[in-house]
Amino acid sequence: MVMQKKQIAAGLMILAMVLSLSGCSGGNSQSAAETGKTGKKEENVELSMICWGSQTRQEYTQKAIDVFEEQHPGITINLEFTSWDGYWQKLAAMAASKELPDIIQMDYSKVVQYDNGGLIIDLMPHVESGIIDLSDCEESLWKSGIINDKLLGVSVGTNSMVTVINDELMEQAGLEIPDDEWTWTDYTELCSQIMEKKDELGIKWADQYSEAAIDINQLTFEMLEADCNLFSQDGNNTFGFDKEEGRKVFVHYFETMKDMIEKGYIAPLAIRDEISVNGVENGSIIRGETIMDTGHWTNQLEAMTEAAGHHLTIISMPNHTEKRVQPMRPSQLLCVASNSEHPEEAALFINEWTNNVDMNLELKAERGVPISSKVRAALAETMEEDSAVLQTFDYVDRMAAKAGELEMPEPASYGAIETLIRNAMKDVVDNGGEPNEVYDSFYEQAMTEFEMTSEEG
The missing domain is CATH 3.40.190.10 (Periplasmic binding protein-like II)
Incomplete structure (x- = not known):
């Protein structure tokens, strides 16, 4: 099951060819870290970042931040971590008070909601300026963050x-x-x-x-x-x-x-x-x-x-x-909040997360297969032959040929529909509900939720 390193290297090349649509675009040949171009002097800038995940992820993330801060002594990153269940409630409260962290770990299913609310920025200007360098990234991977003709986030890994x-x-x-x-x-x-x-x-x-x-x-x-698709693929807030x-x-x-x-x-x-x-x-x-x-x-x-x-x-x-x-799909995206007072420095951090080998050695591809080919190759050289990371690289390579087009992000009602599905499952499994009757009730409630959310939007 586990591949040898030479096989892994070959697999990475195959993955790049399978997933790449037409090569890479955007950014400069050097990363922002090499050029030092943020448009501002890096001095006494404090950024906040919020993530969800396991204790392992928290430890890896903090170590990567430590590397970034050592290489960029004028920037401090304050990390906040929580579980998946508590994450979105906390983020919603921050959004309501316009106090979102500068850098947000975003699930692909939620990104449209935050864009519709004007809560995250378009990162494409920072790609065009060279702060974010995507030249070593397959276009099909980084373009997963382009929604509504805007680069709303940069993928931290393929999943x-x-x-x-x-x-x-x-x-x-x-x-x-x-x-x-x-x-x-x-x-x-x-x-x-x-x-x-x-x-x-x-x-x-x-x-x-x-x-x-x-x-x-x-x-x-x-x-x-x-x-079929669970949700509409034409951008409408409804089922597919x-x-x-x-x-x-x-x-x-x-x-x-x-x-x-x-x-x-x-x-x-x-x-x-x-x-x-x-x-x-x-x-x-x-x-x-x-x-x-x-x-x-x-x-x-x-x-x-x-x-x-x-x-x-x-x-x-x-x-x-x-x-x-x-x-x-992207495991997560890194986004920048529209209320951030330091969007260029936040964009620089996203660039380093994407391209900086030292940071990625600490992150260990725990969030998914990195989108940078150079980072993937560097990680493959350092991993044990039976490591979890190389196994995920191999698996994504095997599955790439079976993957269809990336589905549109879930609609604004996604969170409510997810709750309705869980409740319907419990009605059948735990409460003895008749499946067809439970489905009828679920569908009616879901359509009401879609209608209410669309009216609010």
Whole structure:
């Protein structure tokens, strides 16, 4: 499963060719760090930055900031960290008071909402001025931040959905790790085989099935398999399917999850909610309670491996149909708040995050495969052959050929729809709701939410 370094280097070249549309553009041949061009003298500038993520991510981020501050002694970065669940509530409160941090770690699903509110700036002028240098970045990767004809953020890494497997327990069970072409039938059969050896392995379930947020991620995945999109791709604040198209996918998903949980194949919803709050380092696969964890993103492997203390293997998500789909998107974007008093220095920090090898050696590609080819090559040279980072590089390379066009960011109602989906899932799984009736209620509430949000906008 693990590639040798020469194979990794070749894989990185393939990834660049597959993902590149027409070469690179924007920026100068030198980075802003080399030219020192911020348009201002770097002296006694204090910037704030906010991120979500694991304890591992927080430690890596702070070390990268320390490198930046050492190389730019006139700039100080004050980092604030929180969990995913608390992040957006905190950010919304900051936005309401026009006190957003200078630098914001932004999820792709939320960027349109913050642009519509005039809360983040267009970074393209800073690319054109040379402060942000994207010349070593594949165009298809950095252009993921272009929405509404503006560069609203710079991707910190490429991300794809995975199934994480405890290969030590799989070997103990005498079972083989599936390949990337496995199906949902293969998945359920493997879950059954694992549960037959439950007591011998000392586990509770076959699969944790990620955290609570997986419901909307998995539905996005299954909609693509059904030749639909969960949300509109023309910029409208609505679904990308009609009611009866959606019924087939949603009801099947509700019924499947209920059946899998009742059989003990996957963990109860309460366990997944717990992980959503406490972080991936505290997941069931880390505690030895499951062998698999389906529906994570590649950038989470580093933190999970460190917490587990042993090697973990990643393979593709199991597919329901012969159509192979593989969502691939920016893991996060770095954006600059419109209320920032130091946008050029904030843009310089984003440039260094993108291009500075020393900073990226500290970041360890934990947020995803870096968009700079030079950074990827430098990281590959320093990593152990069985490291989580090289495994994610290899995986993204394998999945690149299966990835379709990047979907539009989720609409303004995304957060409310995500909550409705979670509630609908709980109604079916925990409260015994009839799936079709639950879907009808969910759809009606969702359409009302879309209408209300559109009127507010």
